[in-house]
Amino acid sequence: MPTVSIITITYNAERFLERTIQSIVAQKETDFEYIVIDGASIDGTREIIDRYKDHITTLISKPDRGLYDAMNKGLHQAKGNYVWFMNAGDELYDAQTLPNLLTRIKATSADVYYSDALFVRDNGVPVGLRSQVTPHILPHNLTWHDMSLGMKVCHQAFVAKRDIAPNYLVDNLSADLDWEIRCLKGAQKIELLPFILCKYLIGGLSVQQHRRSLTDRFKVLVAHFGLLTTLINHGRILWRASRFKSNI
Template identity: 60%
Template sequence: MPQLTIITITYNAEKYLGRTLQSVATAARLVPGVADSIEYILVDGASTDATLQIAERYSLILSRIMSEPDHGLYDAMNKGLSLATGEYVWFLNAGDEIHDGQVLSRLFHAFESQADVYYSDALFVGKNGESVGLRSEVTPHSLPKKIHWRDFALGMKISHQAFIVRREIAPPYDITNLSADIDWEIECLKRSKKTEYLPFILCRYLVGGLSTQQHRRSLLDRFKVLRKHFGLLPTLWNHARIGWRGVRFVATKKKSRVNT
């Protein structure tokens, strides 16, 4: 059984898939012997562009390529989970990258602690690969070094691409909810007996995903997720807090720019 399964979801991702596959290939090459401990699965939604041709160029690192129609991102992610055989699973979607060449060696060393969940900050990058900043700095979401599922009362504390979970505790995603990633992380943390913060950055996260493209529905679905875990009245109150936090965050950023 491989120690880590990396799962990449694609659909017509020819513009960005290469950077993801190359980052994994480079990181694995820099750590002798680590390739034998990694399973890499690509789940494609029957792309009509050059996505599959690009994937074939990386057949030496891809353990399996599945391409068939699906019912959206989270249906494809569930397929990836069902195919995975690794002890831990890590989702890196098209355009996302392993942060640097030291990540895998540091990650496999961290696995010696046998935690159920590992997490870190994520570096946001634009479409051209330019750095936007750490998620904990460019969004209102601070990242505590000790985290509990109740810390998600004000939204998603950890970037999905910076969240690695033991496969046996990972539930399926709710394919009807655009904020299913928040629900999934909360469920994983509820089941985790040991959760560990990683003092290094796991990934470069390409901004502008599905929930960004369908922002209004994503917000409504986030409310459903938080109501499920925290109750109606606390969620109504917490959404007021989310709004106020956002206003303060924007004001602070504007003030900082003026002062500089």
């Protein structure tokens, strides 16, 4: 069994997929598997996948019910001890990222590893670290309670043991927030890494459908923290947003 399963979800992403695959091919480590779940793309995505087929352990290309249905497919295919989602357009930070992660795993065997993420635009130009360009300051000792004001850790900078990783909510645009909370609830040992795990392509599904994403986030937070706490915290979220000037 590989130590890490890296999973990429893609659909009609010919503009961005190759940078993701290249960042994984560049890793100076072999103790991982690479799973690609494609939603039956009709652009040039499959041609890109085929060019790198020797580096892909498992490929599924068929219609799905959306992003989180596809992520569940990837999760069910994974054989590694840890799962790490790196979707089309996102990248491992540099060629030493996976070796550095595996070194920490062998040393500490934590249930969850997390770090900061470098935000980049679709042309690859860096925007800045997520903890600096958003209101989400990265906790040094992360627990699920830290998520009461929203997603403290970028999903692509969050690596969890497969045996504590639940299925994603299929019809909720904040399913990644729910997934992280449930992983953290099931974790006994959580470790902040001293290096950046990923480059994150800004402008994903939740940004494109912002209003529904906010509603779905509210539902997730109510499920974990209760209605009264969530109402109070949303006042804090709005106050924080009004004071924060984003560079994104």
